[in-house]
Amino acid sequence: MSHPSSLEGRLIALSKQTGGIRPIVVGFMLRRLASKCANSRSLARLAPSFSPTQLGVGIPGGCEAAIHSARRFLESMPKDNVVVQLDFSNAFNSLHRLDMLQTMVNTVPELFPFCHSAYAKPSLLFYGQYTILSQEGPQQGDPIGPLLFCNMIQPLLASLTAVLRLGFMDDLTLEGSQQAVAEDVAVIMKAEADMGLKLNTSKCELITHPGCCATDPTLLSFPQIPVTEAELLGAPLFTGATLDAAWSRRCDDLARAIQRLTSIGAQDALILLRASFSAPLEFNICCDAPPQSTILPFNVSMNF
Numbered sequence: 610m611s612h613p614s615s616l617e618g619r620l621i622a623l624s625k626q627t628g629g630i631r632p633i634v635v636g637f638m639l640r641r642l643a644s645k646c647a648n649s650r651s652l653a654r655l656a657p658s659f660s661p662t663q664l665g666v667g668i669p670g671g672c673e674a675a676i677h678s679a680r681r682f683l684e685s686m687p688k689d690n691v692v693v694q695l696d697f698s699n700a701f702n703s704l705h706r707l708d709m710l711q712t713m714v715n716t717v718p719e720l721f722p723f724c725h726s727a728y729a730k731p732s733l734l735f736y737g738q739y740t741i742l743s744q745e746g747p748q749q750g751d752p753i754g755p756l757l758f759c760n761m762i763q764p765l766l767a768s769l770t771a772v773l774r775l776g777f778m779d780d781l782t783l784e785g786s787q788q789a790v791a792e793d794v795a796v797i798m799k800a801e802a803d804m805g806l807k808l809n810t811s812k813c814e815l816i817t818h819p820g821c822c823a824t825d826p827t828l829l830s831f832p833q834i835p836v837t838e839a840e841l842l843g844a845p846l847f848t849g850a851t852l853d854a855a856w857s858r859r860c861d862d863l864a865r866a867i868q869r870l871t872s873i874g875a876q877d878a879l880i881l882l883r884a885s886f887s888a889p890l891e892f893n894i895c896c897d898a899p900p901q902s903t904i905l906p907f908n909v910s911m912n913f
Contacts, residue, residue, distance in 0.1 A: 616640065616732035618750065620741060632702065634734060634743070634750035643723065644752040651717050651756050658716075659759060662766050665778035666755045672842060675775050675782070680846040682773045682784050683836050688818045692773070692784040693794060693831060694841070696812035697801075700779035701758055704746040705805040709761045716760055724757065745805060765800050769793040777842055779806075791825035798827070 618636040625631050636644070656667030664671030683692065697703070706728045713721050731744040747754035755778055766776050771793050773784035781797070783790050801807055815823060815831040816839045823829050838851045845852040870878035 616727040616743075616748065616751075618732075618734055618748065620734040620736040621750075622736070632734075632749060634748040636748070636751060640727075641752060644727075647720050647723050648753040648756055651720055651753065651760075654717055655756065655760060659763060662774045663759050663763055663776040663778075665776060665780075666759050672777060675777050676841050676844050676846065678773070678775060679782060679784075679839075679841045683816070683839060683846060686784065686818070686836070689787070689821060690772075690785060691787050691790055691821065691823060691828065692782065692816035692839070693790055693828065694814040694816070695781040695783070695794070695797065696809045697779050697806045698809040700746075700806055701749050701754065702746045703805045703807065704758060704761055705803075706745060708804060709747065709757055712761050712764075713757070724753070727751075728757075761804065762806075765797065765804075769796065780842060782841060787823060787825060787828065791828055794825075794827055 616636070618634040618640075621633045621635060623631045623633055652667040659666065660668055661674075664675045668674065679692075686692070710721065710724055710728060713724050728747070731742045732748075734741040734743050734748075747757040751757075759776070759778060762776070762779075766774060766781065769783065771783040771785035771789050773782065774793075775782040783793050785793075798808060810830050811832070813831040815828050815833045816836055817823065817833060818836055823833070837847055837849050839846045840851065840855075845855050866882070870882060873881075
């Protein structure tokens with residue numbers, strides 16, 4: 610076996626809220642610095658080609674743009690049209706590295722030597738007393754990882770024909786006629802094996818108006834959600850029970866965070882509060898004012 614690459618790092622296993630493990634690699638300082646520089650240079654070249662279909666990298670406010678776009682499309686969506694939200698299983702860690710590197714040759718060839726040195730060979734990850742060999746996909750935690758992933762799937766996303774095509778890294782949203790959306794899903798399923806990806810049909814969603822009956826077998830295999838309960842990237846798109854439940858969860862999260870932050874220094878707590886807890890996504894996407902009870906955690910946290 611060939612010698613491992615220099616892309617080594619400490620592996621951290623984070624629990625997902627929906628279950629499962631998210632492996633995050635904390636690389637060594639000099640390697641992360643080099644990746645940040647490479648990422649900054651690549652974004653300047655690739656961001657124009659990503660927009661408006663891929664909003665996950667290089668697009669300031671891309672998350673909010675995706676949410677607002679999806680909501681406006683759903684508000685005016687014809688009764689017989691549908692929306693699908695596609696989820697891939699372990700997407701980052703499944704992408705074929707050789708194809709990922711070849712895509713960099715085609716788009717940003719001057720950065721290929723750096724990416725090749727990092728990903729052409731397996732790399733060692735250290736988890737406690739264990740050493741794990743990383744052989745597929747960009748590492749989650751590598752500053753240039755999201756760009757490598759999005760650059761790889763961008764040609765596929767651009768080839769689709771649905772009226773609305775939104776990508777936020779590995780989260781894809783399609784809206785249009787049932788035929789167009791079904792054909793695009795078939796294209797994705799045909800291409801995913803070549804890329805190393807696999808749709809997780811249990812987490813994909815079909816969003817429809819009441820009374821709309823899907824006929825495509827693949828679309829019917831997805832859990833069906835009414836428009837009024839639609840979410841995108843964890844953010845409810847409309848007022849109602851789904852938004853109320855999200856407000857309740859965020860308030861519980863903030864209350865729990867405030868209690869725990871008292872156990873650390875005030876300055877550190879303030880930095881964490883401002884950077885991580887003060888503006889949950891759902892608080893930014895709805896124009897309606899929140900109930901007064903949901904404002905209280907902010908007042909308490911700011912006085913912490």
